[in-house]
Amino acid sequence: MSMLNVNDLHVSYGGIRALRGVTLEVMQGEIVTIIGANGAGKSTLLNAISGFLRPGQGEMHFKGEKIEMKPSRIVKAGICHVPEGRLIFANLTVEDNLKLGAYLRTDRKKIAQDLERVYGLFPRLRERMKQLSGTLSGGEQQMLAMGRALMTDGDLVLLDEPSLGLAPLLVKTVFDIILEFRDLGKTILLVEQNAYKALHIADRAYVLEQGKIVKSGAAKAIAEDPAVKEAYLGAKSTTAG
Amino acid sequence: MNLFLQQLVNGLSIGSIYALMAVGYSLVYSIMNFSNFAHGSVIMLGAYFGYYAMTLLGLPFLGGAVAAALGSAGVAIILERLAYKPLRDRRAPFLYFIITAMGASMFIDNSVIATIGPTPKMYPNVFGQGPISIGHIDIGRVDLAMFIISAVALVALILFIDHTKLGKAIQATAYNMKASALMGISPSFVIILVFGIGGGLAGIAGILYGMKYQVFPQIGAITLKSFIAAVFGGLGSLPGALLGALLLGILETFVSGYLSSQYRDLIAFTLLIAMLVIRPSGIMGKNAEDKA
Amino acid sequence: MEYILGIFELSAINLVAVLGLSILTGFTGLFSFGHAGFMAIGAYVGGILTKNLHYPFWVAIIAAGLSAGLVSIVIGRLTLKLKGDYFCIATMGFGEAVRLIFSNMNYVNGARGLADIPQFKGASLAIPFVVAVIAIVVAWNLVNSRQGRNMVAVREEELAAQMAGINVLGSKMVAMIASAVLAGVAGALMANFIGFIAPKSFNMTKSTELTIIVIFGGLGSISGSVIGAFLLTALPELLRAFSDWRLVFYGLAVIVIMVGRPQGLLGGSELTPSGIRKMLADRKAKAAFARAKAGGRES
Amino acid sequence: MSVPILELKGLTKRFGGLTAVNDVSFRVEEGGISGLIGPNGAGKTTIFNLITGVYKVSAGDILYKGASIADKEPYKIADLGVTRTFQNIRLFKNLTVLDNVLTASHMSAKYGLAEALFRLPRFRRDEKALREKTMELLSIMGLADRAEVVSNNLPYGLQRRLEITRALALNPKLLLLDEPAAGMNPDETNQLMRLIGEIRGKFKLSVLVIEHHMDLIMGVCEHIHVLNFGCTLADGKPETVANDPKVVDAYLGAEETK
């Protein structure tokens, strides 16, 4: 079943045309990754899907229904976005942040379970439970953002560079968590600079260049594409770890 | 001793009015991060709504209070939609909000002067004549009513903010608007709600203020004091605003009572500066080290 | 004619104060609600010197600027560490405190005000204009110097400014002093122009008026402040026929400008040949973009 | 042994009950490129904040060219020649590229306030020199053609580059880079590596860099200090550190099979 359909999406910021007709599809249960250079428009795409940016043109459908242009409605529908820059509630404690993740949910028991699961995945967060999250280190904040996304319990998770600024060991953890998200039945649209790792866990991939999709296909095939190798995977096989 | 107690009562009575004003103002501040200098005008309109509801429509006090609360809430929301939302959409810096608020305040106050006129008006007396005497202390009836109503309204608000889901949504939005949208909270809704609540409190403050004193177009000027109270208490903190308001009311009364009222404001403002210098985030405000 | 000249004089005087505030608010990002306080200090110093001590105008004007500047050092030390609204409210407290101090000071007649201050007449009527021109030149030079750039950096991002070796408090202090000196000078000009000063002329409304002019002209633009001072001093006069309604229009105008053109008349740009060129280029770029977008839609 | 450009001695920083940096000592040699690595929350950025005076030191000392800078104000430390970039970019967003750099080079101008107010000769001379110097720096850093662009409108990679350029405008002796490659792809990271090497030579700098991209760390650093929970975990040459089991355990993770 098709989870997300994006059709001929155009977005611009004042003078800059960040997306120029992007079309893509994400099927239920898939991990789809979008790779592209800095400024290719990846974050713009995710922000448009979650309603933070108003497209100039184009349509999007989620589970067959047209997406309404309000972030809060979109979250309700089941899309959950972990943005670049994390956007945690800096003045709230770690625990309050996680609880707010479940704002729209009413199933208390399940919420408690999920909270335990998050702490299980990130023991660091349990240690820092009562700390104001603004004073967490960069990496800790990323963990919190991921944990909070789990708490919203959406069906489609948009992840914007989740490994940004994470220590190598944690980068691994993050990718493990993404796989775990999938095992929980979630569908994932992943934007990553760490193309090597992203292509490694994804089912399918799109390559975005200057606001346009230039390639798409099975993740394995894309990873083998010589042009992609050259531009995004570096000469040797990337980051340590 | 009697004199002291009488002054304490006088102070609490002023303080409770400051509190109603300061809490509404602080609430909006906590979400929008700017001082809504039009709050005073909303209070003033509340006083007029209440006045006309009670004199023209002949409503009883409660009806007047509801009319004032609803009317002011409506005005506050309209103000938000027409004046602040466009700025918010542009992510304008807080300076612009403050100036717009001042423009709005000028607009509202002078519209009232131009249409209704500058002459003060007196509420009908609904609480009966003469003070209530306890020992040697005289308490005005309006003051008593005001103290009770302020207390009820503020307790209700604090319970609402701390113990309901909507309250949590308000807090979250106050901390980070975009992040709360990611949690499924609609910021526009929360903002409207907050302006509605702030406006409602302003309306109640207006009608009480009007009953205690008079109704006139410059009522809003008094909100300056409630801003100071909010700063004393710590901007954005509701209990802080409450505490700051009561303290300011009592302080002012004692300065007037034991020194001279002509030094009252001077001392209030000097203390304000001293407070900001010693403890910039007020009594209850948080002061975390900036994380680089 | 004298009336028109009077309006121009008032505009020039306002301009001097506005330029000061422009440096502080527009370029350094500090929003003061208490500048009427500095004007009051200047006005009283100027008034006392010319009236009671019979000094010539120019001595009074300089002394007025210096005394406001000295006071601003003390106030700056106390308040410049504060952020955002806290700074606003502290300065507001300062402004009101100054007014109340003068209201309670018998030497200057308290609230009843100081009357019979020697006034500009004949040739000395040129003084406000000369001072205004000097103020424009000095303010212009300041914001286009390294000290001015430091102020802008402080406005933009304090922490990064510190890392760039900028003494943040120092820069704020320079802006504060400059703005206070100009406000003080304007106060003295006002005292001599009107011939009568009372504390209530320097209330919060006056501070607000100055700030509104700065914002109207555009934050971070000296030429905007100049135009703003002249327009907004004249506007109430033009609207005089509407009596009650003119302040309604004024308030509405402020909202409309903030909402419709939040950068003010000339936010961040200057009416100099190069500034105009820049603005036109900007326009062209935007137009080109709009065309491109329209084209993009069709394809 | 010569005096190191930077030496931390028993540096400690506590936030309430939390000890973010605990008795850390290490040195950065004059002209060297050193790396500071460690898991998230290990205290790396906190150390930068301590060196640059943003946070006050709880215990220990920071020596710059042998003299303590622990109690100095941030701008004074910057004037001495220590400057940094930020983990999350902090440019003067509304200013042009040129103005960003021009502002940072203010110490190169010697004119005083009075000279500025009245445009005395030294003002004109210094300003002219300043502009020329800034443009030169921009061309070295490949930003000259964007001099008039408002910095907020630059692509991310160029924003990072501008931040480094702005830091260089201060004529620093010691440059602290906080995750300069964050958000860059391998190709861009490689370019950045080259750039760091180049500027070290051209500007006679010592560099201390925080990074999680091990390619970069291994590629440019001559010396690495590893933190964990605020404490020193390892210190030494890149190869030694990378193979230290404690470091692998706490930070790098076991080598992945490809």
Next chain:
Amino acid sequence: SGGAGANTIKIGWFGPETGDSALWGQAEFNTMKMMVDDYNAAGGVNVGGKKYKLEVIGYDDKGDSTEAVNVTKRLITQDKVVAIVGPQGSGEAIPIAPIADDNKVPVVATTATNPKVTVQDDGTVNSYMYRACFTDPYQGKVAATFAYQKLNKRKAAIVMTVDDPYSAGLSQYFKQSFEQLGGKVVEQVSFTSGEKDFRAALTKVKASNPDVIFMPDYYNDVALIARQARDLGINQLLLGGDGWPSDNLIQLAGNALEGCMFINHLDFDGAAAAPMRAEYKTKYGKNAELNSYMAHDALVMVVDAIQRAKSFKPADIKAALDTTDLPVATGNNDYLTNPITGHIKIGPTHDPVGKTAWLIKIVGPDMKFQESFAADS
């Protein structure tokens, strides 16, 4: 400045049409317009045998001194009025004196009672400034004498607005006179204008237990202070000045002012006021305020001067104003030619000399005339 067009004489007016005292400013301007209509309906003003129409040009000064300076310049140099009626506040009248003198256009202030309006600190008389009202020293003296001698009050308390020149001046003169007579001011509390809560200060007044409380404030403050005083159980007599009389006073004060007294410029119910009172009420649907009568008298002074001068050159009007001597014709229905507030004779200081002060008592909803004092000075 020139004066009149072919057949009209322009007279300026300014006062507060907005702000706290707008009620009074509007009342003044209304009166001016009404009188000008009446003069014109009667064919105009006779100047040296020729009849000229009158025209009044009025501006709002917001009760602000800077504005006052602006509008004075505008009236004189743009509109070329031959004389100005107003302003009502001393704070506005004092700063415009030099402008009037420089341009040689006479100004007749309505209720500006501060001595400095006409006489400078050093004793110089402002040659173009006049007024239709008595001054604060006189009013203060009357109030003090009345309290001490007629009411036998020995201990007085004063409640005054510190930043209002009128209130501050009147308190000072009351205190002087009262203490000269042998009385004692046992408590003086002051507040700043805009204040609404007087309880703290009043609690202090109550503790000082005075025989009488002097309140030289404006009517809306008076109403508030009185109500709060009664709330605190202060039952003493409250005594005030010409800031009290207003149509709204009793409505705002409820019964808090029952039996209290104030000094006024006229007896509202007197025969002299009757014709104008009636006409004003018919025309504007509300009662004339004190300021209406003051503006009336000021305009009568100006017109009288024009007629006697047989010229509407400002300098000639000024010369004629110096010798103003307008007796009251009690019972005379022709309100356009007679002062309502008593005999007006301009003295060497340009203030009316020997003007009568009238004591009024509040009885129920009415302001009842008690007695009048002809000044001995």
